[in-house]
């Protein structure tokens with residue numbers, strides 16, 4: 001992965017921004033189209049960033065395949081973004097400099113409601129997201145950041161560093177993991193079981209290791225995923241069958257179960273299994289959302305009662321989680337480069353979406369809008 005070059009650092013260069021740019025536009029289910037669209041114009045309160053890298057989220061794949069009411073046809077998608085500041089409105093000149101590298105999270109909260117003011121802005125009811133309602137997304141060459149996204153959004157200024165922008169594009173998914181593990185009080189010496197060995201499950205395992213987990217098991221139903229998960233730093237990588245998991249619990253947890261159990265996959269089966277492998281007073285996090293059609297969960301709830309288990313869910317992240325995630329990548333506390341299966345130009349986004357659907361050895365694919 002080579003370092004991105006061509007940082008824009010002079011007034012002359014900022015004037016060279018073209019009137020139009022390349023973008024991939026979502027036109028409807030399974031329809032993505034590469035188009036030449038107007039480059040966003042900025043006001044004195046905005047900045048313009050050049051998108052260096054935008055990684056494809058599992059949610060992008062789902063939305064392109066199934067549709068989603070927050071992403072109407074005509075949307076430029078993509079929210080796992082790393083970019084470079086190339087134009088600065090007059091009122092933002094004290095905050096940004098030309099050529100400043102940044103990375104973004106997904107959700108821009110309102111900044112004013114109770115959730116926003118008490119540090120849980122991922123629960124803000126008035127949130128908007130890049131690549132969703134926000135006018136602009138990462139599958140384009142440029143994006144405007146407006147005053148709201150600058151003031152309240154998950155925007156991290158990156159100091160000079162030797163990492164690629166592709167790596168910082170993984171800040172957003174890592175931030176969701178930071179939220180997820182923080183919420184279940186993950187800490188030194190705890191054991192953790194993660195269902196789902198996709199990119200999020202692998203990031204969870206890496207983060208748990210950094211946080212001092214004493215024993216990490218990662219499981220999945222898909223053999224390709226299990227093979228790809230060898231990069232995860234988990235102590236055990238096993239099929240998510242009850243037979244395999246019971247063996248692990250007996251051998252490595254004295255039959256007690258795990259302190260923390262995470263479901264990082266979109267299957268109800270994992271949620272139903274999770275309760276059986278959690279230790280007394282342990283915590284389960286339903287981290288992965290389920291499809292709308294999933295129906296209702298059925299499990300023997302008395303287990304929660306007698307084992308004093310805490311069952312919770314988490315979703316998304318706040319600007320603070322994104323700051324933590326970016327710093328962990330920056331300071332090499334989490335190595336994310338090995339999750340990058342492919343980097344592709346904008347033209348190949350439709351093929352990359354297909355690759356992610358059909359070949360589960362692909363973990364993260366990042367799009368470089370400048371090729």
Ligand SMILES: [Zn+2]
Nearest residue numbers: 057080172173
């Ligand atoms: Zn994402």
Ligand SMILES: [Zn+2]
Nearest residue numbers: 110113116124
């Ligand atoms: Zn709010």
